[in-house]
Amino acid sequence: MGIEIIRYLLSAIILVLLQFFLIQEINFGTWIKPMPYILFLFTLPFTLNRFALLFIAFFTGLFLDSLSNMGGLNAAACITLAAAKTWTDSNILNTDAIILQGYKYLSPAYKSFRYYSTYVLALTFIHHWVYFTLDYSTFSAFFTAFIVSLLSTAGSFAFMLLFRILANIK
Amino acid sequence: MVFLLRLIKKNLYLLTYLFLLGLAISQVFRFNIYQRSYYFNTSNGFFNSFSRVKTSVTSYFNLRHANNELVEENKKLREELGATKSAKTDISEHIKTDSAGKNLYTYITAGVIQSGTNMQNNFITIDKGSADGVTKDMAVISPSGIAGIVLETTENFSLVLSALNPQFKATPMIPAIDFRDGSVSWNGKNPNLIQLNGVSRFEKVKTGMQVLTSNYSVKFPPGIPVGKIAAIRNTGKSSFYEIDLVPATDFRRLSHVYIVKNRFINQTDTLQRRANRGN
Numbered sequence: 001m002g003i004e005i006i007r008y009l010l011s012a013i014i015l016v017l018l019q020f021f022l023i024q025e026i027n028f029g030t031w032i033k034p035m036p037y038i039l040f041l042f043t044l045p046f047t048l049n050r051f052a053l054l055f056i057a058f059f060t061g062l063f064l065d066s067l068s069n070m071g072g073l074n075a076a077a078c079i080t081l082a083a084a085k086t087w088t089d090s091n092i093l094n095t096d097a098i099i100l101q102g103y104k105y106l107s108p109a110y111k112s113f114r115y116y117s118t119y120v121l122a123l124t125f126i127h128h129w130v131y132f133t134l135d136y137s138t139f140s141a142f143f144t145a146f147i148v149s150l151l152s153t154a155g156s157f158a159f160m161l162l163f164r165i166l167a168n169i170k
Numbered sequence: 171m172v173f174l175l176r177l178i179k180k181n182l183y184l185l186t187y188l189f190l191l192g193l194a195i196s197q198v199f200r201f202n203i204y205q206r207s208y209y210f211n212t213s214n215g216f217f218n219s220f221s222r223v224k225t226s227v228t229s230y231f232n233l234r235h236a237n238n239e240l241v242e243e244n245k246k247l248r249e250e251l252g253a254t255k256s257a258k259t260d261i262s263e264h265i266k267t268d269s270a271g272k273n274l275y276t277y278i279t280a281g282v283i284q285s286g287t288n289m290q291n292n293f294i295t296i297d298k299g300s301a302d303g304v305t306k307d308m309a310v311i312s313p314s315g316i317a318g319i320v321l322e323t324t325e326n327f328s329l330v331l332s333a334l335n336p337q338f339k340a341t342p343m344i345p346a347i348d349f350r351d352g353s354v355s356w357n358g359k360n361p362n363l364i365q366l367n368g369v370s371r372f373e374k375v376k377t378g379m380q381v382l383t384s385n386y387s388v389k390f391p392p393g394i395p396v397g398k399i400a401a402i403r404n405t406g407k408s409s410f411y412e413i414d415l416v417p418a419t420d421f422r423r424l425s426h427v428y429i430v431k432n433r434f435i436n437q438t439d440t441l442q443r444r445a446n447r448g449n
């Protein structure tokens with residue numbers, strides 16, 4: 001259990017630092033701003049208490065915020081993602097069946113890749129949408145924020161897949 | 171009371187979520203438009219040290235660029251120095267008696283720790299603070315053009331409102347057509363283009379014209395490059411052009427900046443205030 005916690009802590013720190021040192025430094029253009037660090041939240045087990053998930057998400061976001069002077073943008077987006085994930089896990093996914101098959105969290109190996117990507121894309125979009133709406137913080141930019149979150153979701157997803165592949169090679 | 175407790179217990183998750191969301195958003199909007207400045211003050215050296223590590227790595231990649239920029243600036247300054255020296259032989263007596271001939275601006279050099287371009291509200295963190303004489307509202311310029319305005323200072327660091335922030339405004343002039351009006355600001359869309367507003371359709375602006383800071387500007391010294399006109403659009407809806415500028419400063423590769431100290435800003439401010447009261 002202890003090793004498990006340290007592993008999760010390390011993966012959170014590595015992903016946030018990757019986001020801060022690498023991803024944020026790359027210019028993907030005006031419309032794409034990927035944030036693949038939220039992959040960490042998708043790798044947390046279904047058995048985790050929902051309050052614990054909420055606080056873990058909050059502090060993950062806050063960690064990145066304090067690194068890059070962003071107020072509470074990431075924290076707000078991350079807790080919304082956590083709440084949405086809790087809701088999806090209990091209302092849409094059949095978590096008991098997934099756990100019985102030996103998975104701790106939803107992975108592409110369960111059912112199909114399409115199933116997995118729908119889940120991740122939808123939740124990532126919620127995160128990005130909250131983030132960019134708060135970042136633009138005007139209603140006139142509502143549509144811009146929407147488009148940016150949509151395109152960034154695709155970018156984040158691509159990076160998440162890349163990270164997954166890299167982590168499996170180890 | 172029991173009912174209330176039961177209600178809280180039943181909705182504890184929602185309440186926790188709302189509490190954390192409120193906490194996060196209050197951080198975002200703490201200082202209204204200047205969202206990040208509060209956070210800057212409270213965040214301690216620990217987080218800035220991460221940024222320092224980052225800059226110590228990335229600055230190596232920018233050395234060639236920074237060097238070229240400084241050489242260019244040096245060349246420009248030498249040319250200007252030569253020009254003033256030759257002019258001075260004729261009017262040196264006048265300059266001596268002119269109070270404006272005193273050094274109006276003094277400069278503080280600073281290294282850039284962090285310069286954002288990816289956000290909607292971009293900020294620059296620099297490694298000089300109140301201990302070095304930096305105060306709020308001072309202009310910040312890069313070797314190649316304007317960079318921003320100091321927003322907050324701590325003892326050893328300052329947070330600068332980048333020109334790539336919709337809250338930033340500067341007064342421009344276009345020397346080629348002797349135009350001194352309008353304002354420069356960023357619309358938050360493309361970090362490679364900033365916007366020049368308030369240029370009437372009767373002005374003969376052309377692409378490629380140089381835009382400098384105007385001598386009406388209180389914070390910025392006059393004649394600092396703002397950018398070059400890249401595109402001029404006539405919407406037909408208003409009597410003004412929509413003009414895009416390519417900023418003179420490369421914000422992505424900003425490594426060194428100068429903080430401009432206007433020695434007489436207190437006096438000009440007082441005069442402005444008096445004039446406003448008179449109205």
